[in-house]
Amino acid sequence: MGRAEERRARQRGGRRAAPRRSSGTPAAGVGGGSAQPGAGTGPAGGAPGGRAAVRRAAARPAKAKKSLIRRLFTWKKILGTVLGVCLLGIGAFVVLYMLVDIPQGNAAAERQSNVYKYSDGTVLARDGEVNRESVSLDKVPKEVQHTFVAAENKSFYHDSGIDLKGTTRGLLNTLTGKGTQGGSTITQQYVKNYYLTQDQTVTRKLKELVISLKVDRRESKDEILAGYINTSYYGRGAYGVQAAAQAYYRVDAQHLTVEQGAYLAALLQAPSQYDWAVAGPNGKRLVQARWNYVLDNMVGQHWLDAAKRKTMKFPVPKEPRGAPGLGGQKGYLIDLANKQLEQQLMKEQGITQAQAEAAVVDRGWTITVNIDKKKQAALESAVKKQLTGKLDPKKRKADKNVQAGAVSVDPRTGKIVALYGGQDYFKHYSSNATRRDFQPASTFKPVILAAALDEEAKTQDGLPIDANTVYDGTSGRQAVDHGSKVGFGPPNEDHVSYGQITVQSAMNKSVNSVFAQMGIDVGMKNVMSVADKLGMDTKGMQAVPAQTLGSMGASPLEMAAIYATLDNHGKKVTPTIVASAENGTRKVEMPDAVGGQAITREAADTVTSVLTGVVDDGTAKTSVADNPLREDQQVAGKTGTSDENKSAWFTGYTPGLVTSVGLFGEEPAAPYRHVSLAGATGLIPGSGRINGGGYPAQIWAEYTFGVMGDTSKFDLDTTQGAAKQTPSLPPTSSQTPSHSPSQSPSQSPSHSPTQSSQSPSHSPSQSPSHSPSQSPTHSPTAPDPSDSSTAGNPPDPDDQQQPHDQHQLHDRQPAG
Incomplete structure (x- = not known):
């Protein structure tokens, strides 16, 4: 190509491509070298258009490689996984619903006597004569029925029998070991009381969910409510609203007032803690708050007139009666043994106090206590000889007011070897050994x-x-x-x-x-x-x-x-x-x-x-x-x-x-x-x-x-005090x-x-x-x-x- 052609090419916007050069060899047009023959002026030949493309490509940053995590967890994969899990869950629940039938009721059958033994293995007492009498719902005043609904499940009359949110929370808490929380419907509680157990396991909770749905479809709300109030435990050995009415107010269920019904409904949250006869100051405050909560809910649901509500006073229950066979000190010993076992179950299983009580009372336990029979007899004898034998309530009014309590402990093991709760469990139901209402x-x-x-x-x-x-x-x-x-x-x-x-x-x-x-x-x-x-x-x-x-x-x-x-x-x-x-x-x-x-x-x-x-x-x-x-x-x-x-x-x-x-x-x-x-x-x-x-x-x-008989001395690591002087x-x-x-x-x-x-x-x-x-x-x-x-x-x-x-x-x- 001559110089004229080169000029024309430049005027057209192109030029000859420079020839390839080896390392250290000057390019054409630079230092006087000539161009390679046949070099084009287009993109492939190094024309300006090709070079512009090269420059643009060089200007773009290199495309980064996706990390392994980003490749594995794309939004499409995550969405697909969630949908898959949901479908599997729904499918599993459908299968579970088809496989799980409503079982035979077991509430009465599972009630068995608890056996209590002294530390030497001899029998202290058998406790378990079940105090239950079921009544039909028409024997319970409508307003009293409403107290239980107001206390436990305000949506009872129009829900499907389950609280899905509460049940899911309970399942997660069980899986993570965080214990249980409220949220169960009346239907679920009835199913748990009558058909299942108090155990806090995932399997039991899933069964409870399925059976509750089926029971809600099969039975009317009145039938479910009747089952619930007749199978619940109210404390004082009373199962069911009729037994509770007699235990706390000496009346039949049909004669309960709204105030009394509200107290019985409040009891279900923690029967022994809320029993007025044995509750401490905190327990009494809590049960009164719960009682007020029940009545206020009734007003909110238009089941109770607001003006009538304002006139209501807390109905203090009557003094409890001891169960047969628990006279003397036996009732006090058994009561403390039950409470300590319940506390341990609450820690182990994360269950509520009400659930723990239902799991212990009349459930066929064999409980051995640390009480030493000889020391127990000696403590009772000492109280009688030094105090109660000198009391004459008929002669002196002040003698009626004396209550004694005592606890004896082995400090090396922590065992309670003897306990005195009062003159007689039948005469003074609350234990003087554990009461906390007097100044030390x-x-x-x-x-x-x-x-x-x-x-x-x-x-x-x-x-x-x-x-x-x-x-x-x-x-x-x-x-x-x-x-x-x-x-x-x-x-x-x-x-x-x-x-x-x-x-x-x-x-x-x-x-x-x-x-x-x-x-x-x-x-x-x-x-x-x-x-x-x-x-x-x-x-x-x-x-x-x-x-x-x-x-x-x-x-x-x-x-x-x-x-x-x-x-x-x-x-x-x-x-x-x-x-x-x-x-x-x-x-x-x-x-x-x-x-x-x-x-x-x-x-x-x-x-x-x-x-x-x-x-x-x-x-x-x-x-x-x-x-x-x-x-x-x-x-x-x-x-x-x-x-x-x-x-x-x-x-x-x-x-x-x-x-x-x-x-x-x-x-x-x-x-x-x-x-x-x-x-x-x-x-x-x-x-x-x-x-x-x-x-x-x-x-x-x-x-x-x-x-x-021990006359040993204290092994004291001190140089102070009367023992060292x-x-x-x-x-x-x-x-x-x-x-x-x-x-x-x-x-x-x-x-x-x-x-x-x-x-x-x-x-x-x-x-x-x-x-x-x-x-x-x-x-x-x-x-x-x-x-x-x-x-x-x-x-x-x-x-x-x-x-x-x-x-x-x-x-x-x-x-x-």
Whole structure:
């Protein structure tokens, strides 16, 4: 091609393609080389159009390879999988619906007697005479029928028999081990009660779903409702609305009022917890809330007139009657065994309390309890000999008001070896061993000391709190928090002032003012936290200074748990009555009653050492230390006497046995108000009150020294407290400390309240500056031990004089 042609080609927008070149060879047109012959001017030949395409291709980024995850999980594949699973699920449910038939009813057939055995294998009782009487729905007033629907399933009359959302949630919770939640319809609950079991398994839930759908198609709503209210368990051994009406109100179902029906409907959520006769303050509050919920739902459904609803009052049920064969202490033992087994099933299976009760009561269980037959007999004998044998209700009105409760525990194993719930299960249905509506009073003081030691707390002056720390024991002294008064200054018993006094002596004499200040020093939140760790149920309790007086509610079972943990060197003890429970081939494994370290061993052992001083040189000396039955056993313990003498306690222990004894003043008939124990057994009212160091300590000693041949000593890892002190000689004039406890107790110390602590002697080998063996001289205000009105009931400087505003700290509702 000539130059002219090249020019023409350039004018047309193209040019000759440059010849291929080898490495290092200049291209044509660059450096004078000639073009290859036959090179075209189009795209294939390197013309401008081809080069533009190359440039565009180069400008585009290279297409990235899809990752493995993106290739596997495309939206089309995900959608297809979801649709496939749904179709498979629907298909499976259709097959299940076709295969599962409505079975024969089994509610009555599955009711079998439970057998209860002592720890030695001998039979304690057989319990299981089923209290059921079915009634037709026309025997139940329409408004009462509506109470059950309002409580459980407002959509009952127009639903398909199932709650798909609730059932799905229940299935997921069962699969994931999260327990169960509400949501079942009345139809589902009826199917579960009558056709299936209470077991929480996926298979059972699927069957429940299918059978409920079929039952809803086959039976009318009235038939289903009748089946539901006739097969449900209401507590007190009552199955069905007719038995429940008789058990709670002594009437037939046809005579139930709307208010009574609403209570029975409310019971189904938690029969034993909501039974007014045995419910604690929290249970009573909950059942009243549930009762109101039922009636309000009825108004919302136009089944009850709103004006009539406003006039309705809560219908307190009548006192329960014990079942045949459960007289004496048997009913109390069986009741606690059932409750502990139910609690274990709730933990294992995630079922509700109502479901657990239905799974235990009359279900053919063989339950062996830890109760030692000999110790049980000895405890019953001790209560009769030392207390109930002296009561004469016909002669003295006060004697009608005395209730006793006790729990005895082996601290090494946590086994409840003996229990006293009351004079007779038929006469007093609720157990005094487990009731939590009376103040533990000064038996709570060791918890405060345990918290001080475990938290390594210090006084207002920055000194460590231990058994030798000196406090101001002036009665009514205002407690202070770093210079500020906290508005709390409890008087000591009989307003006795002790001046400067060691913690050991303050525990011996149960000095309220000392422990009120100690609680502030430790911090009440820390005190209540340690109480919880030791075994007290502190849920809902306020962490306020008044709790230092033991103004909360507690049971002998709880106090036995706390002291057993102290006895067991700080390892948590949860007293257990159930040794084993079997139902056919099924066996329930009960948890270990002894757990991990709740507080340090040194803290627990120091408290034990201090509490030996209460027995040997304090408020329990006459009844326990000087008891002729004692054979050199080493004993630790604490007395307690509550506000207005409404309760009196002694909780004590040896190295191998812990027993808590409580006496409670309660009216024998509704409304079961708490009343004073003063004057019972013939003691002169006022001066003859019943103290913790009296009958409770005497019962404890009669029982413990009668069954314990063990004279071993406490193995204590501490250098403090009465058990580790060498008795000191009475001080001479040169040895008398500047603030000796031998001063007249009525003298107040010269120190101001903000300087309540003096530097104690902390050397382990030294006795405290105020030896526990040195008691204040006789106070003119203290009771005279020789007074015949206090015979057999020695003086006990506890906290009868608690501030009256303590009633606001806890629910003072009457006991059941």
